[in-house]
Amino acid sequence: xxxxxxxxxxxxxxxxxxxxxxxxxxxxxxxxxxxxxxxxxxxxxxxxxxxxxxxxxxxxxxxxxxxxxxxxxxxxxxxxxxxxxxxxxxxxxxxxxxxxxxxxxxxxxxxxxxxxxxxxxxxxxxxxxxxxxxxxxxxxxxxxxxxxxxxxxxxxxxxxxxxxxxxxxxxxxxxxxxxxxxxxxxxxxxxxxxxxxxxxxxxxxxxxxxxxxxxxxxxxxxxx
Amino acid sequence: xxxxxxxxxxxxxxxxxxxxxxxxxxxxxxxxxxxxxxxxxxxxxxxxxxxxxxxxxxxxxxxxxxxxxxxxxxxxxxxxxxxxxxxxxxxxxxxxxxxxxxxxxxxxxxxxxxxxxxxxxxxxxxxxxxxxxxxxxxxxxxxxxxxxxxxxxxxxxxxxxxxxxxxxxxxxxxxxxxxxxxxxxxxxxxxxxxxxxxxxxxxxxxxxxxxxxxxxxxx
Numbered sequence: 247x248x249x250x251x252x253x254x255x256x257x258x259x260x261x262x263x264x265x266x267x268x269x270x271x272x273x274x275x276x277x278x279x280x281x282x283x284x285x286x287x288x289x290x291x292x293x294x295x296x297x298x299x300x301x302x303x304x305x306x307x308x309x310x311x312x313x314x315x316x317x318x319x320x321x322x323x324x325x326x327x328x329x330x331x332x333x334x335x336x337x338x339x340x341x342x343x344x345x346x347x348x349x350x351x352x353x354x355x356x357x358x359x360x361x362x363x364x365x366x367x368x369x370x371x372x373x374x375x376x377x378x379x380x381x382x383x384x385x386x387x388x389x390x391x392x393x394x395x396x397x398x399x400x401x402x403x404x405x406x407x408x409x410x411x412x413x414x415x416x417x418x419x420x421x422x423x424x425x426x427x428x429x430x431x432x433x434x435x436x437x438x439x440x441x442x443x444x445x446x447x448x449x450x451x452x453x454x455x456x457x458x459x460x461x462x463x464x465x466x467x468x469x470x
Numbered sequence: 471x472x473x474x475x476x477x478x479x480x481x482x483x484x485x486x487x488x489x490x491x492x493x494x495x496x497x498x499x500x501x502x503x504x505x506x507x508x509x510x511x512x513x514x515x516x517x518x519x520x521x522x523x524x525x526x527x528x529x530x531x532x533x534x535x536x537x538x539x540x541x542x543x544x545x546x547x548x549x550x551x552x553x554x555x556x557x558x559x560x561x562x563x564x565x566x567x568x569x570x571x572x573x574x575x576x577x578x579x580x581x582x583x584x585x586x587x588x589x590x591x592x593x594x595x596x597x598x599x600x601x602x603x604x605x606x607x608x609x610x611x612x613x614x615x616x617x618x619x620x621x622x623x624x625x626x627x628x629x630x631x632x633x634x635x636x637x638x639x640x641x642x643x644x645x646x647x648x649x650x651x652x653x654x655x656x657x658x659x660x661x662x663x664x665x666x667x668x669x670x671x672x673x674x675x676x677x678x679x680x681x682x683x684x685x686x687x688x689x
Contacts, residue, residue, distance in 0.1 A: 369687040376687045383684040389633055390680055393670035396616075397626040406616040409629035412669065413609055413636040419679075420637040420664055421644070424653070426685055427662045430641065431653035440649050445640060450613045450632065460636065461610045466599035466646055468589040 286404040287354035289395045290345055293408065295357050296388055297342040302364035303384055304335035307377040320374035326432075327374065329441050331381070334418050337448035341411045344453055348407055375426070382422035389415040413450035413460070421445060506572070508620040513573025515615045516624055519631065520564040521581055522608045523557045528583030529604060530554040533597040543594035545652055546645075548660055550601055553638050559667035559677060560631045567627055595646065602642035609635040626671060630678065633669035 311328035314321040346356035370376055392412035396405045421444060424430035452459035530550045537547030565575035587603070590596055612632045619625045641663055644650040656663070670678045 367687075371687065371689060373688070379685045379687055386679055386682065386684070390670045390678075393626065393629050393633060394672070396629040397622050397672060399622075402617050402619060402625070405619070405622075405625045405629070406613065409616050409625075409632050410613050412629055412633045413613060416633040416637050416669060416679075417640040420640050423665070423682075423685075424641065424663055427659060428653040428655040429659050429662045430644070430650045430656070432650050433648055436648045440647055443647055443649060444644065450609050450636060459610070460606050460639065463606060465587075465603040465606075468587070468591065468596045468599060469593070470589075470591060 284352040284354065284400075286352060286399045286401055287349055289398050290349050290352075290404060290407075291354065291357045293392060293395055293411075294342055294345040294349065295362055296391055297338050297345060298357070298359045298362035299364060300338045300384055300388060301335055301342065301359070302362060303380060304331050304338070306364050306366065307380060308332060308335070310372045310377050311374060314374050315372060318373045323432075324374045326437060326441060327378065330444055331377075333442065334381075334445065337414060337418075337445075340448040340453075340458060341414070344407065344411070344449075348404065352401075352404075378422055378426055382419060382426060385415050385419035385422060389419055410449045410451050410453070410459070414445070414448055417445040509571040510573065512619050512621045512624045513568045513571040515619050516564050516568045516571070516628070517573065517576045518615060519612050519628055520561050520568070521576055522611065523561040523564065523631075524576070524578050524581035525584055526601075526604050526608060527554055527557050527561070527578070528581065530557070530601065532583055532586075533592075533601065536592050537594060537597055540594070543597070545656065546594055546598055549641075549663065550597070552660055552663065553601070553605075556634060556638075556664065556667040560634070563627060563668075563671070563674070564631075567624055571621065571624065598642055598646045602639055602646050605635050605639035605642060609639060627668075630668035630671050633679075634664065634667060637664045 308328055308331050311324045311331055314324040318324070342359070349356040367380070370380060389412050392408045392415060396408050396412075399405045399408065421430075425432070447458055447460050447463065449459040451461045530553070534547045534550050534554070537543040537550065561578070568575040587600065590600060609632050612628055612635065616625055616628055619628060665682050666677055666679050668674065668678045670680050675681050
């Protein structure tokens with residue numbers, strides 16, 4: 247009797263387990279629920295919109311750098327800063343391309359560049375310093391936004407992409423910030439000849455087969 | 471017969487409840503096991519980041535003393551001291567996170583300064599180059615680690631550290647290449663060169679760039 251009872255319970259549990267599995271499989275087959283969008287699409291699209299915003303801001307600022315208003319005390323630095331701004335704008339475009347490709351790859355629709363417009367902030371008047379301030383504040387905000395996005399994203403691969411770009415935004419920020427605070431000063435003798443060495447890469451780690459990351463910069467060698 | 475039917479129904483109901491309990495327990499157990507495995511893996515990754523921070527701290531220790539002894543290189547010594555403080559802040563916060571994940575933070579005393587690289591002689595310019603190389607290598611290695619980190623808090627911290635290491639690298643790179651030098655305010659506002667230890671940690675805004683006010687426009 248005891249044995250039968252035991253066997254009976256074991257059989258019941260076994261049979262129920264099989265039934266449960268069958269029901270679960272049936273549920274998968276018959277009742278296909280709505281496809282849940284990848285949760286990383288909105289934050290990635292938010293970052294993409296920010297990149298397009300940065301591109302638009304540089305588009306607005308570059309002409310001021312290249313042709314500063316009469317009497318601008320930093321007019322002499324404008325053209326060199328214009329070259330740097332164009333290079334960094336190109337890096338933001340690389341970031342945007344990477345983000346758009348990622349959004350597409352996970353089943354989303356990348357936000358359109360045409361949907362993003364730039365509005366100058368309150369108090370902005372066109373001069374060289376103000377363009378630098380505008381860019382500095384925007385690069386800082388972008389770096390923070392990337393870091394905050396890392397905390398919200400579900401996939402490690404999405405977080406990797408965000409951090410890979412964040413490390414470039416902080417380079418832009420620190421250059422502008424230290425120049426504006428006058429704790430670092432450009433060396434006129436080498437600035438123009440090495441202008442492409444100022445934050446030279448768009449990412450921290452190379453993306454794909456490109457050599458667009460800090461990972462492709464050779465270590466310094468030492469002098470005796 | 472009726473009793474037998476009731477009894478069978480009771481048995482089925484009881485069995486189903488038991489099954490649900492067993493299934494739930496197994497599910498919880500599996501989730502817990504996975505969580506423990508993920509936490510252990512994340513703690514290992516964070517310990518690698520912490521080890522790198524301690525290595526840089528140790529190398530800077532060997533560089534700062536000689537730099538500070540020469541008036542011509544004392545500014546470089548002060549800069550590396552500022553960056554070293556930020557690396558220590560990173561190491562400490564990593565230690566807290568590792569502990570929160572159930573891991574054991576590697577002790578600073580267990581980490582030795584790497585052997586000086588080939589061709590390195592102790593001069594001011596070489597010291598800046600050495601530091602730049604270390605910061606670049608660390609940022610690249612730490613970004614790569616993010617592909618294997620599961621915890622969002624851990625990932626946030628590593629990203630916040632990477633964004634600071636690339637700032638260190640950038641400043642050192644500009645100095646090493648001779649593209650820039652100390653500005654008029656460098657001596658009095660040295661801490662404004664990379665002003666925070668982290669880019670953004672939600673729980674620690676005071677040490678994040680989030681606490682750096684936007685610069686204002688001039689008329």
